Amino acid sequence: MRIWITSLGLLAVMMSCDGGEAEDKPFGFEQPPHFPDATYTFDNNPVTQEGFELGKFIFNDPLLSRDSTVSCASCHDQRVAFADPQHRLSIGIDAQIGTRNAPPIFNLAFVNEFFWDGGVTHVDFVPLNPIANPVEMDQDIAVVIEKMQASALYQQKFALAFGEGTEINSARMLHALSQFMVMMVSANSPYDQYLLHGGALGSTELRGLELFENHCATCHEGNLFTDRSFRNNGLDAEVTDVGRYLITQQDEDLAKFKVPSLRNIALTAPYMHDGRFETLEAILEHYNSGVQPSATLDPLLQSGGVLGIHLTKDEQTDIIAFLQTLTDEEFVSNPLFFAP
Numbered sequence: 001m002r003i004w005i006t007s008l009g010l011l012a013v014m015m016s017c018d019g020g021e022a023e024d025k026p027f028g029f030e031q032p033p034h035f036p037d038a039t040y041t042f043d044n045n046p047v048t049q050e051g052f053e054l055g056k057f058i059f060n061d062p063l064l065s066r067d068s069t070v071s072c073a074s075c076h077d078q079r080v081a082f083a084d085p086q087h088r089l090s091i092g093i094d095a096q097i098g099t100r101n102a103p104p105i106f107n108l109a110f111v112n113e114f115f116w117d118g119g120v121t122h123v124d125f126v127p128l129n130p131i132a133n134p135v136e137m138d139q140d141i142a143v144v145i146e147k148m149q150a151s152a153l154y155q156q157k158f159a160l161a162f163g164e165g166t167e168i169n170s171a172r173m174l175h176a177l178s179q180f181m182v183m184m185v186s187a188n189s190p191y192d193q194y195l196l197h198g199g200a201l202g203s204t205e206l207r208g209l210e211l212f213e214n215h216c217a218t219c220h221e222g223n224l225f226t227d228r229s230f231r232n233n234g235l236d237a238e239v240t241d242v243g244r245y246l247i248t249q250q251d252e253d254l255a256k257f258k259v260p261s262l263r264n265i266a267l268t269a270p271y272m273h274d275g276r277f278e279t280l281e282a283i284l285e286h287y288n289s290g291v292q293p294s295a296t297l298d299p300l301l302q303s304g305g306v307l308g309i310h311l312t313k314d315e316q317t318d319i320i321a322f323l324q325t326l327t328d329e330e331f332v333s334n335p336l337f338f339a340p
Contacts, residue, residue, distance in 0.1 A: 027052070029109065032187035034196060034223050040109040040123055040182050045175045047183060050161040053340070055180030057157060058173065060339040063147050064127075065093050065137035072127065072177075075102040078337050081264035081328075082106060082184065088275030092136035099135075099241065101275035104268045106331065107261060109182040111228055116257045116273040118230060119247045123182060124174045141170050148173065186263050186331040187223075194325070195223070201325060208322025215309050216319070218300060225262040225326065231298045232256045234291030234307065235272060243273070254296050266324045267332065280323060284316040 027049040031038055045051075058064070062071040075090050076082040082105035084090060090098035100116050114120045120129060130136040131144065148154040149168045158168045161176055191209075193199030201209065212220075221227045230244040232255045244253035257273045271277040277286065291301050291308040301308055311319070 029182060030185070032185065032192075032223075034192070035107075035187060036110055036222065036224065038109040038182075039112050040178070042182075045124070045178055047179045048161065051176050051179040052183060054157045054161040055176040055178065056337070057340050058177055059180055064131055064139060064144055066139045067093060069093060070137050072130070073339060075130075076105050078334075079332055080104070080267040081186065081332055083264075083268040085267075085269070088270050090136065092130075092133070093138045096135045098133075100273050101270060103260065104264060105181060106184045106186040106263065107224060108184065110224055111226075113228065113258065117244050117247050118258055123178045126181070127174060127177050145170055145173065184331075184337065186328040188330045189263065189328040190325040191322075192223075192328075202321070204318050204321040205325050206322075208318035208320065211311070211315055211319050212322050215311065219259045219298075220262050226259045229259050230256040231259055232294060232296040233287075234294070234297050234301050235274075235276070235286075237292040237294055239294075241273065252296060255294060256296060262323060263326045264328055264332070266327050280320045281316065284311065284319065287311075288316070 028047045029038070029040075029042065059072040059076075062068045062074070064071060070093050075084045075087075077085060079085070084102040088101060090100065090102040092098060103116065108114070108123050108126075112121055114123070114126050115129065120126050128141060131139050131141055145168060148158075154168060158166055158172060158176075162172055166172065190199060190201065194201050219227055219229070219231060230253065232243075236255070239255050241257075242254055244256040244258075245251070247253075265271075266280065269278055269280075271280075271283055277283050287301075287309040288311055289308065291297070293302070293307060297307075
C-alpha cells in the first residue's frame with residue numbers, strides 16, 4: 001500500500017486490483033476540474049518534489065532579508081491561507097510598517113497579475129518585490145544568491161532540485177519558489193463539495209449563496225471568486241493610495257485595486273488593501289452605507305444615483321454564512337506546506 005499527499009491536500013491510498021502495490025502517483029500540480037485552466041508556464045518550470053521542497057525551504061528562510069530576520073512566511077501564515085493575521089499593514093525589516101496589507105497566497109497558478117496593483121505579471125517574479133523593497137526585506141537579490149552559494153546546505157538542495165553541478169542563480173531560486181507557490185491550490189471547501197459532489201449546505205448558507213450571486217458575483221465571479229479586474233470600491237472620497245494608477249499612469253485607474261478572491265475569506269482578516277476592516281460584517285456595512293463617491297468609483301456601486309449595495313441585517317448574515325463555506329480547512333492544515 002502506498003500513501004501520498006496530492007496538490008489539493010488529499011491523503012490518497014491506492015491498491016492494485018490484485019491486492020498488490022500500485023505505482024506511486026506522480027508528484028506535481030493538479031488541475032481542479034471546476035477551475036479555469038491554469039495560466040502558469042509549467043512547460044518552463046515543471047514542478048518536481050525536489051524543486052518544491054527547495055522552494056518551501058527558501059520561503060521559510062529569513063536569509064532572504066538584509067539582517068536575516070524576515071522570511072516570506074513572516075507575512076504569509078498557512079493557518080490563515082498564507083495571509084498575515086496579526087498586522088493591518090505588513091511589517092518588514094527593522095519593524096518598518098508597509099503601506100498595504102499582505103494578501104493571502106493560494107491559487108496563484110490561475111492568475112496573471114499579482115499584488116494589489118497588479119504590478120507583477122508572472123509568479124516567477126513575485127518574490128523580487130518583497131526582497132528588494134526597503135520596507136520589507138531590503139536585500140539585493142545578488143546578495144541573496146551569494147549567501148546561498150556560500151551555504152553547503154543550499155548547494156546540496158539546489159543539486160537535488162536541478163542536478164549535480166548546477167549553478168545557484170536567481171532564475172533557479174525563483175523557479176523553486178514558484179514550484180512551491182503554484183502548488184498552493186485551495187479547491188476543497190464545503191462549497192466545492194456542494195458543487196462537485198452534492199455536499200450539503202444549510203438553508204442559511206443557500207440563501208446566502210443566492211444573495212451572493214445576485215449582489216456580489218459580478219466582481220467575485222466564477223470558482224476563483226474574482227474576475228481578476230481592478231476596481232475602486234468606494235473606500236475613500238479622497239485618494240489615499242493611487243492603486244493601479246501607480247502601474248498604468250492612467251487617470252481612470254486612480255484608486256483602483258485588484259478584486260481579491262473570496263476563498264478562505266473568513267480566515268484572512270483584516271480586509272482591503274490597507275486592512276481597514278476587521279470583520280466580514282464591517283465589509284458588508286461598508287457596501288451598505290459607507291461607499292464614498294469619487295471620479296473612478298465603480299459603476300456597479302452607483303446605480304441610479306444610489307451608492308452601495310443595500311442589504312438587510314438578515315441578508316448580510318446569510319451572505320456571511322455562505323462566505324464561511326469557502327473556508328478550505330484541508331488546505332490550511334495540509335502537512336505538504338508545513339515549514340521544514
